[in-house]
């Protein structure tokens with residue numbers, strides 16, 4: 047069997063490794079169009095803060111890794127798919143045959159149609175090449191404008207702040223992380239940024255960018271103000287890489303259309319990762335890459351819709367979320383009950399001076415079924431695991447009140463939210479009865 051995987055990011059690499067484990071005799075070819083060995087985009091902020099070098103971004107550090115597993119890695123770009131004849135066309139010429147094809151081509155940054163976007167000094171932060179360009183201009187004291195304060199924007203923001211640049215963030219939404227976080231969380235992040243000296247303009251758009259003297263830039267905002275910059279970074283959203291599927295018969299919409307088992311409209315072709323998922327995260331790419339291959343070989347039992355997908359931005363503080371937001375839950379016609387507990391109620395957070403955030407959970411009203419949870423805190427990503435585990439194993443919020451949590455830990459606040467829920471379950475009648483029982487026992 048010949049397996050061909052297009053795209054050498056996390057989804058493609060995990061898929062290739064999974065295949066090798068479950069199908070030792072097959073031929074596996076991994077084709078990617080970037081010049082570097084397979085690397086992780088999420089490592090770029092660490093590269094920008096000099097915590098790792100370029101090699102530190104590589105997905106597999108051992109140079110023999112792919113060869114040892116008989117995975118052929120080829121640098122080329124797929125320009126078309128002839129699904130009938132089971133071949134892909136290569137940019138360098140010629141074609142490659144397949145029995146099974148996995149599309150794992152990820153996404154690319156959207157360049158908003160703003161005059162001056164192609165000026166030197168305007169970059170995305172998507173590839174290693176982008177990161178090199180950013181590192182060259184984002185030196186201590188330089189002026190940097192970041193367009194977009196979404197998930198990726200916030201991650202880059204933190205890295206830029208650590209490089210000691212004078213940073214201004216422009217976000218057209220009315221808050222930071224507008225599509226993923228509610229007003230409270232968005233405002234909290236804005237306040238934190240401002241306290242660090244980062245300028246934040248929400249409800250503001252960049253109107254144009256003009257080259258200025260000595261390689262600098264002038265950035266005009268729609269409120270009439272003008273900013274000087276040595277570097278402009280665009281983090282204004284992404285779009286799936288599907289162009290090469292034109293005329294292939296494989297159906298696409300905003301990404302590759304897949305069923306719940308990650309099969310495309312062609313039963314020989316699967317898709318995984320950013321290119322086929324609304325959850326554009328490394329851990330989702332990993333999970334889906336693995337799932338696609340298991341399904342392709344073993345008549346597909348695993349379902350993408352069963353995944354509970356958490357995410358976290360490793361900013362200071364971290365923003366972490368799993369499940370539905372209140373708005374999403376209401377859009378699905380669900381009645382929501384929301385509980386919020388601030389970290390000022392947690393002794394460990396107060397001791398560590400990390401008490402500025404909160405935990406918020408959304409429950410299906412009248413039940414303890416967790417619909418979603420948001421944490422804004424220094425260790426939000428780790429703490430979120432409690433809720434993710436509960437949701438993935440079908441347990442309600444009440445189950446999190448059953449365990450004993452060591453004191454003093456920030457995890458104790460999880461129990462506090464769960465207890466808060468249990469208290470709300472006490473109806474006036476139950477409270478009256480309990481009161482009567484206690485009075486009698488005295």
Ligand SMILES: Cc1cc2nc3c(=O)[nH]c(=O)nc-3n(C[C@H](O)[C@H](O)[C@H](O)COP(=O)(O)OP(=O)(O)OC[C@H]3O[C@@H](n4cnc5c(N)ncnc54)[C@H](O)[C@@H]3O)c2cc1C
Pocket residue numbers: 052053054055056057058077078079080086087088089090091122123124125150151152153171172173198201202287290318319320321325326327328329330331358359360
């Ligand atoms: C700065 C930054 C920070 C991030 N931080 C986080 C984080 O903290 N946590 C998190 O979960 N996620 C993070 N992400 C998102 C994460 O990197 C992506 O969700 C993940 O890379 C998706 O993996 P993928 O394999 O689907 O796609 P990609 O990693 O994009 O890999 C796809 C590969 O396919 C190649 N390709 C595309 N078209 C073709 C073609 N026609 N022929 C051949 N090859 C092709 C692409 O060039 C690319 O190399 C971050 C992203 C960025 C940019």
